[in-house]
Amino acid sequence: MKVGVVVFPGSNCDRDMYHVLSDVFHFDTQYFWHDKGLPKNIDAIILPGGFSYGDRLRAGVIAAHSPIISDVQKLAEKGIPVLGVCNGFQILVESGLLPGVLLKNESLNFMCEWTELIVENNKTPFTNKLKLNQKIPIPIANGEGRYYADDDTLKKLKKNNQIVFRYSDVVNGSANRIAGVCNEDGNVVGMMPHPERAVESEINPIDSKPSSLIFESLLVQMGAKN
């Protein structure tokens, strides 16, 4: 069971994600540099958060044009689970793998704080161990995290059950308080908050269990497959 962590020039949560996957949940984890391809036998792909290319022009847009993204696209179409966290989410929307866009926060500032998520879809590879409406204390850290989509898209998201997480409170002006969405098939998930920062109780001042279930869901998903 191989999990790939994609690294772009300037990525900065890649090592955190790697640590959590490999040392906390014991996935067979490997880094993949942006200009290489991905092996066909990979079981899940994670696009970590942070920045890429200094987030110039718009967060995620330059990375979305990296060679590796076409492989991510192909594998995603085959149903391989893909998770984009923060910058990874931004890359997924900029490359068209997920609907919507992420705009500057309403405060116009970078925001780093602990928030609370509500689980809206527990059928994805990353949420199958969570309960519907379960609350997850989790930190955000972004400048462009305000989810936006036009009305038609929002309707479609709702109809297809593509909203995966919402914030409990109004945090940054996101449409319908959306914090994470998935594609129509449900195997590609993007979320702005950082689960990798919340799974170890040492650094989680509130409760690390709910975030852990995100990674345990992936374990279940991959176990089911194998």
Add this chain to the structure above:
Amino acid sequence: MSLEPQELDELKSKIGRVPTSTELEIVAAQWSEHCSYKSSKMHLKMLPMTGPLVINEKGYDSGVLDVGGGYVVTAHIESHNHPSAVEPYGGAATGVGGVVRDILSAGTRPIAIFDGLRFGNIEKDKQARWLFKNAVKGIADYGNCLGIPTIGGEVEFDDCYQNYALVDVACVGFGRKDKLIKNHAKKGDVVVLLGGSTGRDGIGGSQFASDSLESEDRSAVQIPDPFIEKLIIEAILEARTQKLIHAMKDLGGGGLSCAVSEIADTLDIGIEMDVNKVHTRENDMHPNEIMVSESQERMLIVTSKVKLKKLQKICEKFRIGCSVIGSVTFDNKVHVKKGNKTFANLSADIIANATLLDLPSKKPSYLKTITHEKKLKPITDYSKMMMKFLSAPNIASKIWVYSQYDHEVGIRTVVKPGGDASVLRLDNGKFLSVKIDGNPKQCYINPREGAIGCFEEACRNVVCTGAKPVGMLDHLQFGSPKDPEIFWTFLESLKGLTDFAKDFGIPCIGGKVSLYNETPAGSIKPTPLIGVLGLIDKKPLVPQKIIDGDCLVIVGDTKDELGGSEYFEYIHKFIGGNCPTVNFKESKKNMNAVLDIISKQIIKSAHDCSKGGLAVAVSELCMTSNIGCNVSLDMVPGEKLSFDRILFSESHSRYLLTVEKKNISKLEKILKKYKVSFKNIGEFGGEKIRFNHNNTSVINLRVDKAHKTWINSLRDLVLHG
């Protein structure tokens, strides 16, 4: 940018000829105050720099501590005051970049940033607001992009910084001891310039930092490029792991001139270099410009020809510039050529070692009367005053600042910003606690005791997390050293710090001096800034939520020490009075007692009592736990004082401990054993913050209202003035 006449004569006599224009530029950059420490160096030697954990190796720009298990922590502090005063965004950002590269130079990964910020009166002055807002954004944009958490700092406003800014940045690194760069060079080694291209930006920067603002050369602005810096970090750490680096130095003030001459001087080698090989941003740069340009995000590396290939490969992967600009020689000369033509050829030792000055000093006359107190205006409603006080820029929560900083990235942050010191977990199972503190208001009234106070406060803050202080960083910021009165305050502060460091066995592991901090209205107040690093072997104290029935215990005496207090200055508009002083014996006793209590895990939290005094410290506890408290001021140990003095005195060595009732006797037993003065002064509960004196209530606030004011006022000030 020029040498003083006697310095020119000296240079001529040392080299026995007339220097070339390039040589003049190089020497002027290196002999500037910023690079040579010529006014301060002979005095800085008094600080204790060694200790059981300190690793002293040549050529490091940062201090190194052995934290056990084969790991080291590195730390350094820098300021970017002059550039930030004219371009706060870029100045603050490039300040972060510079100190991060110092940490990288030792071969360690930067894991945390701290920022100490000072501006004029943001309530009245929109220039101060503009400087503040943009400096914070500059630090945020740079640190966040690098993925290094900014986990602590401080912000202070004072009229003495009108139209000016102090932007101090400290960085902490972490790595394996066996991967530290052991600076050395072998015959035939090459010299490589790695990173961003060299442009005309920042020319004259180090002289700029050494002059007062009036004579500034405004071409010194630098544009930050955190993306390149991030690529440099990863490239260099990869090169370090592959052991491709013999010696390394970051390019800071003085650009190539300083980096080349300092590395040559430290390693006792010569360097022959060709400016044509430097990758430049513009085509027509003169050798002089190339040598002194302070373009950011560049590193100088010495490596062998064989390792060079691998290094170039890494640079290709990260798409960063990598120019072989010269080679190592053994004549100890810095030889700068353009093609075949020589532009400079000087002894590294001459360039790198300016003649040190022993400047005269004289006790400032204002100090004669500063302790005389004026008669204070009576206050009719202390509750109302307290609400105003909680919204004062120096007292209000700094959440508007640190919430813009990614303080979680790196997944090490155990105790987050917002309390006292912040705590990081290390890979060897230990924890590192760090805080920086300054207090120019007290340092102005008493430069010696004020500086000691900053040091003790930073210690107190790390002690509150359960950490034993193991190292100190000092950043000494003063006005013009040529003014004997100012130089006296510099020396006094330094002596104070030295005494404290020696007495407490806390070595100074790094520091920086920034002089000529002059505003149009005169010199800044003495502003030493002290960073303290503490180590926790087992478990840090992470503050727990306070609930109904928990008790409040104060450790340490409250004395008639309101000089430089926020109460005198903000409420009574009075600068003067008795500066708080630290009694070393008491201080140590209190520290040891608190550390012992924390290690026994019998308290819920420990908070230090500092700016704003007991009144503010208790309110902070209440507001962050959203709970009221009843405090009896008559119980507070110390001198017999009027209640406002008990509330607002800023005496040092005081800690507030919160404890469950069931543990109170255990706690008291330990405190008695240590013979510290302490009292159980209150109980938490309800929704009011209440201070009582002789059975009458003197302050009575609703905690939710107080919290709202305290948490929002800084943001509201910045956004709406």
Add this chain to the structure above:
Amino acid sequence: MATFDVHVTIENKPGISDPEGETILNDLVLRGLHKSVTKIKTAKMLKFTITEKDKKTAHSKVQKICDDLRIYNPMVSIVTVDVFDA
């Protein structure tokens, strides 16, 4: 072949909020200054220097770059391309 300056202006589609513009405007309004300003919109500009055989080609080339490389996000932004002789 000739060199052209091509200005690409990226701005929000009508109907998409522009918090930055609003903040600057509010700042003015709050301070009771400059009542004659009724609206402020922010935009981002990229100035390309490009060598092509004529203005028209320069224009279509840059337009294509903007579309293909998503220099603007079509869900929220519109882009205007103006060509000038360098």
Add this chain to the structure above:
Amino acid sequence: MATFDVHVTIENKPGISDPEGETILNDLVLRGLHKSVTKIKTAKMLKFTITEKDKKTAHSKVQKICDDLRIYNPMVSIVTVDVFDA
């Protein structure tokens, strides 16, 4: 009184580097093989809608607002103000 569109363009002074433009050029446009582009500079634009008695007043009013609110730092940036009929 008439209504004007006033465009304020803020960009780095010549000679001051523009890392964002460089990244867009090197990592996006040139990698996308659009080799005829030789340079990209970024700028920020504010579009004011303002009602004043004439073009000249509109111009000077907007210039003053930008200076007062410190919309740009003259140390680093230059600002161009263009007035159009709305």
